Amino acid sequence: MVFNFHHLKVDYPNGDKWTKADFDFLQLKQIFNHWQTGLNGQGWGALFWCNHDQPRVVSRLGNDQQYRIESAKMLAASVHLMQGTPYIYQGEEIGMTNPGFTDMSQYRDVESLNMYQLMVEQGDTSHDDMMAILRQKSRDNSRTPMQWNDSKHAGFTQGTPWIGVAENYPQINAEAAVEDEQSVFYFYKELIALRKQLAVITDGSYIDLFPDHSQVHGYLRESEDAMLLCLNNYYGEETRAVLPEQFDGLVSRVVLSNYGVVGEVELLGEVVLRPYETLVLLVEKS
Secondary structure, eight states: OOOOOOOTTSSSSSGOOOSSEEEEEHHHHHHHHHHHHHHHOOOOOOOOOTTTTTHHHHTTSSSTTHHHHHHHHHHHHHHHTTSEOOOOTTGGGOOOOOOOOOSGGGOHHHHHHHHHHIIISSSOOHHHHHHHHHHHOOGGOOOSOOOOOSSGGGGSSSOOOOOOOOTTTSSSSHHHHOOTTTHHHHHHHHHHHHHHHHHHHHHHHHESOOOOOSSSSEEEEEEEEEEEEEEOOOOSEEEEOOOGGGEEEEEEEEEEEOOOSSSSOOOOOOEEEEEOOOEEEEOOOO
């Protein structure tokens, strides 16, 4: 199985990790397309956003405030419905965010501590600018304790954790997620179930339908029996995407949505996607 990390460097302008920057969306799609088409029928890849060295994806590529739930679900669908084996990093399934540390005393990661010394104490980066960079790029963003419930230290320990818990743990925790049927947690369960139900997710080819669209990661998974249309809006504004003519007039069935869309959808020309919306449509071939 191939693990590649290229898609986790799309917010490194000119290869520089230690710069606060937006991610390059078109580059992200190019990387997805490269690996999906290159491995199809030749190998097998790992599908993931997060690990112990990467910031929380909902903070990194989504919106961890107004659209935390919507963007966490969209990002999950966008990567999990490609070909490969999906991996879920602890806390990702409940939409955990970067902790937003405000003081250097809160950091433990040696890389972060060293870069502060190099860039601020020995360099010309201001303290405030470096704190903003660390809040976006530090490895400690993904190393805070798992948020189990709203008790002290998020229920992680009755002692003192080696690093502080994110302050939003009373609202974002596993217990609350399990109690809310519309939570990110249950969306991940839907994704896992869907992969087991639809062979096209495992076996189908991958075609990037909108490589130049500035907001939509939309791709087609296709097998002999089915077409799966995966549409994902990566931004907080409504957008439109014109579908290729091959879809005109086809009747599809909604198999996944983070906005509660259900039933059948006739494909007519274009699709409108709300902020951070994901819409997954199945067309079964007769």
